[in-house]
Amino acid sequence: MQHTYLLSPLGASTGASSIAMGLMHLADQRGLKAGFFLPVSQSVQSLSASFGSKPAMGMEQLQQYMSDGELDDALELMVASYEEQAADCDIVIVLGLASNDATPFATKVNSALAKSLDASVILVATDTEVNPQHMNRKLEIAAETYGGAIHGRALGVVINKAGAPRDVHGTIRPEMFDTQGREIPSLEALEKQLPIFRGGHFKLFGIIPWQSRLMAPRTIDINRVLPVQILHKGQAESRRIEHVSIGARSPGNLVEVLQPGTLVVTSGDRNDVLQAAALAEISGNPLAGVLLTGGLQPSEGTMKLIAPALELGLPVMVTKTATYPTATRLPALYPYTPEDDTERFASIIDHVVAHLQREKFREVISVEGERRLSPAAFRYNLVRVAKALKKTVVLPEGDEPRTVEAAIISANKGIAHCQLLADPAVIDDLLEKRGWSRPEQNFEVIDPRTIRNNYINSFVELRKHKGMNEVRARQLLEDSVVLGTMMLEQNDVDGLVSGAVHTTANTILPALQLIKTKPDASLVSSVFFMCLPDQVMVYGDCAVNPDPDAQQLADIAIQSADSAAAFGIPPRVAMISYSTGSSGSGADVEKVREATRIAKELRPDLVIDGPLQYDAATTASVAASKAPDSPVAGKATVIIFPDLNTGNTTYKAVQRSASVVSVGPMLQGLKKPVNDLSRGALVDDIVYTIALTAIQSGSEGELEK
Structure with missing residues (x-):
């Protein structure tokens, strides 16, 4: 069932668009597909464009309707546009009109629109009213517009820009030095002060403190x-x-x-x-x-x-x-955020979400149906679970700038305790040149020269059946990846992430020799978690096995399906080929067909189908014509490529062309988590791979909670 929430600004410059972004992010974290609807073009066109929506009408058009007394006609156009844009959403956030000289009719339009869309209403206010009595009266009057604070549509209020600097007229002046901020009341104190909150029907969903940098343009x-x-x-x-x-x-x-x-x-x-x-x-x-x-x-x-x-x-x-x-x-x-200022958008969302009362929103936002794991929900859960596990991850490429930046971010967010294998002087120089601050905790630089000798004897013991001796062990431990792998084997760290400058073979070979595979694993394979715009999909194998045979391909499919399930993605496995069903033939197609048969036989509990072309596997309209009876076609969540050439090319094309964050590759089948990076990995890719590694070393099942 779809739910609609109208944000009603109580005055000008409330920052209601920022609250809209925060609410959509909260919904996305819960796996709900959230839509944004702008009934009338306002000064938030960048926000509308960012969410792929378009205003139902322009402001001048609405003004003409209102002057002609034709509000119903205007509402008809708004509702039609809403239905078109919100058809497949779980919840829709509607940005109401702010009252100003150009829109004296804002309250009337918002009230009528809430009824037309059967929308619940969340008021957005600022802390302009210093006197609690004035603030309470203002909220009561606003709630009455929507039927009252007890039985009406108004669910509660978000107070935004709390403590903002204002001039003598009460106008927010972020650009001036000589303005004074106000003391911000605590949420608990305000709930006690204002009678409107005491019954529990009308909620205070959050107090968002003013932060000047969020308003700062480039x-x-x-x-x-x-x-x-x-x-x-x-x-x-x-x-x-x-x-x-x-x-x-x-x-x-x-x-x-x-x-x-x-x-x-x-x-x-x-x-x-x-x-x-x-x-x-x-x-x-x-x-x-x-x-x-x-x-x-x-x-x-x-x-x-x-x-x-x-x-x-x-x-x-x-x-x-x-x-x-x-x-x-x-x-x-100051009020305008350009569409290309992604840093400002991200900072605003993080700030708003950090101060919204999640549990209160959970009480009013409830949607039935299968949980959709959105990219935001996946990333949020990765960070949430990794933080709780408090694991240590070693980064052998400790002086590589992207890796250092990712370690700083991971440390500051508490994702993992990051150990960088590097010369401390090199790190100090890099931090100074880049202007990065060293995290106070969860960030450790270890000089490889000071710890190598600790692992020589263990290395010899592990590889003595291959003729290993002390001299050779000392030479091999000069390689920071080998050293990091020994740290993992000896339980001095919980996981390893490498590959930003090393090849996949450099990362995997030491792991195969020293960590070895799980007892039930016939091979080591890999998956990427591809954070596409609407969902997270699993791609395998895009990094390890060049040309797996049918048995190996079946094993990769099973490993990948289990990985998807462990990280909260319902596995629907598509075995990819250049042909769908029985439409094609040839050795490559037959390999995929045989792999599908083997996988089904080994794991009848899995939903798996193949051969399927990529478009048939992922696009419902194509699936309807090419594979109408397939349980996977059109809704696949796990994509298994027939060989490394196809898989690696496809994942990189999707990643770069669509600006998709790809988390991984995550290696499957090893006793302990060792994860390889693409040498073209972005900083975000590394951060989330660190989180994923931390979770692998703990309990993967935690992510499903």
Whole structure:
């Protein structure tokens, strides 16, 4: 059964779109397919585009309907658009209108739309009302619009931007230094203060504290509100404007405002201000940039003088607009998040989700049916379970930059205790050059030279049947992957992740020699967890076995199905070929057909079918014509490729073309978890592979909970 939730903003600039993103993420984590619906185009077009939806109508069109007294006609168009966009969703988040000078009818439209869509309502307020009595009255009046706080549609409220800095008129001013934030009440205190919450019918779903960086646009985004010429781009694409300072003072009086994240706006002939900004940059205060006004540009000599600051990334731009109108236009940057600013979107979602009351939402959001494991749900569960297990994962490629960054992220999130095998001096230098902070815990750098001798005797004992001796063991342990594998074999760590710079053979061979396979495993294979836009699929084998025979292919299918089930994915296994069913013939097709027969015979409990072409396996419309009687076609979750050439090519094409996070490859069949990375792995790929490895070393079944 589909559920619809309308977010009703109580005033302007409540940040209701941020709450919408947070709610959709929460729903996705629970495996629910969430849709976003924008009834009227507003100042959140980037949000609408990000979720693949389109407004039902433009604002001018709605204004015309309202002036003509034709609200019902407007609602008819909105509902039609809603039905088209929300047809296959479990829940739909509808962003209501915010009341402002252009939309005095917002409350009327929101109320009518909630009835038309049979939507429950969540109010979105800010902490504008300092007096609790005023806040309570405001919420009661808003709830009455939807039938009251006890028996109506209004489920509760989210208070956003709590503690935001405001000017004397109460307007949020994120761009200025001289604004004061407010003390944020605790959720428990506010629930006790406001009578509307005491009955338990109307809920306080969360208090989202103000965080200036979430509102901060990138320096490069200035060109969205001002015509600018870039004199030096520097790090304009990554630095953010947290404050704006008008450089009208003398340099000596600018010291207190030349802080990280400050955009200095000054006349183009104020070389002294530009030089002061450069000194601040060199002193370790990365400014958002310097914006020179009046169309005046610094001399070539001045630019040479500030060259050290430019090398550090200080952006310098110039606009023909005068200083005052420039400063007054800059605040227009803050409410708008460009579609390509994925970092800001992600930060907003993380912040909102961290402060929403999950259990309260669970009480009101309930959907029956099979749980769909979305990418967000899969990644969320990986991190959740890995954090609980508190495992140690060794990273033999300890000085590889992507690996170091992934280790920092994993440590900060508590995913695992990461041990980097590297020269500590190299790591210190890398951290300084990249501007990364060393995590206070879960991050350890081990110099391989200090521990190699600890494993020589054990290495000789394990390989003595192959003629291993101390001299040869010492030589082999010079390889950090071999050393890390010995650490795992000796139970000094719980798992190993490598492959960012080493080949698959470099990672797997030591594991086969020292860790060995499980008693019931006939071979080692691999799977990728492919985080596609709507679901997570399992691809196997894309990394290990070049050309498996029918028996081996059947074993790979069984291993992959079990891995899918262990990580919460209902296994429906498609054996891939260039032919579907009995439509083709040839040695390659026959191998897949025989492998399917063997797998079914060995594991009759599995839902498995083949040969199937990829489109028949994954696309319902194609399956209906090519394999109408297949229990797998059109809804496969586990894809088994006939050989390494096909599998590796397909996974990389999907990963790169669709910007998909691929977690893995996860090796199957070893006694202890050793996981290989693609040499083209992204930092996110490594982070989630670390989490996956930690879980493998614990209890995989925990992920299904």
